[in-house]
Amino acid sequence: MADAFYTILEHRGLLAVAGEDRKTFLQGMLTNDITAVAPDRAVWAALLTPQGKFLHDVFAVEMGETLYLEGEQARLEDLKARLSKYKLRAKVKLAVAEGWEVAAVFGPGAESRLGLPENNPGAAMPFAGGEGLAFTDPRLPGAGVRVLVPTEKAGPLLEDAGFTAAEFTRWDAHRIALGLPDGSRDIEVEKGTALESGFDELHGVDFKKGCYVGQELTARMKYRGLAKKRLVPLTVTEGPTPAAGTPLLTPEGKEAGTVRSAVEGHALALVRLEHLEAPLSAGAATLRVDLPDWVALPAPKEATGG
Incomplete structure (x- = not known):
């Protein structure tokens, strides 16, 4: 065995x-x-x-x-x-x-x-x-x-x-x-939210249980699809494993997120949704997002006049 x-x-x-x-x-x-x-x-x-x-x-x-x-x-x-x-x-x-x-x-x-x-x-x-x-x-x-x-x-x-x-x-x-x-290694205290961090798909929130502290924002993010970032795993494809706190950049130099924890060629980072498919850099490292199949991203919103 x-x-x-x-x-x-x-x-x-x-x-x-x-x-x-x-x-x-x-x-x-x-x-x-x-x-x-x-x-x-x-x-x-x-x-x-x-x-x-x-x-x-x-x-x-x-x-x-x-x-x-x-x-x-x-x-x-x-x-x-x-x-x-x-x-x-x-x-x-x-x-x-x-x-x-x-x-x-x-x-x-x-x-x-x-x-x-x-x-x-x-x-x-x-x-x-x-x-x-x-x-x-x-x-x-x-x-x-x-x-x-x-x-x-x-x-x-x-x-x-x-x-x-x-x-x-x-x-x-x-x-x-x-x-x-x-x-708190991966979710910033008093800044991060449950749904950005996977609590919905990872069975950490019950939306039918009734009131709890912080319920209003959590429910609003769920039903209106308001999350703009997600905590996701990345794999280093070239270079050294970046340190926690290293900014993630797109090829155009736009800030895409921040590495929260990393070890042995793997990282967990809070990444803006629009940059999940882009090759990203963190210091001297190049990384790709390896989106797990359990992650459910919000559907793209249609443009409205509001």
Whole structure:
């Protein structure tokens, strides 16, 4: 059997949300349907500003009587503070969860090795006899599995499950090639939007769930096709891998976007829609957009008198 790998995502951590109102509280905060979260089901969602701008991306899971939001480790206190502002009289308790690691598991048969069904994004189940939780990445088949595991046992438990340790860059290249964002590395805080970043096609927004913070702009962008940029993967065809933050230019020298993250000849960048088919440059590198088949671009608008 071909190797499957695990990478400890040290930049990700957990915020615990406990209390009897935990689901109804988060339902009014996050972009996805939190009532769907269960011991066997995880979802991906965003916390937005009231103006619909990006703040945090989270994977929401349930273990016991607690919901856990897997988010950026260095920004968990910010996530907690922003959620706390809306708590009012809701019976919820928010706390950064200590003693946990988040691992990404990827490669052929990653789901089946853990007993998870294949081609079922968001499927979840206990890991290692209930010591942790494994869930298929809710965004896209082929993205792999996320595993929440106690810190002191992370490596041994994952290796006992048949996985080989891999460097962070190997996982990073895997998710970049698929076009999957990784929090604020790829989505600019208080500037980016959910739909520019793929939350619609990647099952991160529920447009039927009712109100949540930032819903108005998100719905307007969806139904009016207002997005002008998209976060997309690119492949370096010549030259060195560009650094994050490098501007993308068209052959005519027009600014087409910005590289958000890059590794080993692959990049994820926010690109203006009108330049997706052009050869682009970033510093000394030449790149092409490799638009994934899951991306649904807005239909071109017919000219009107308005």
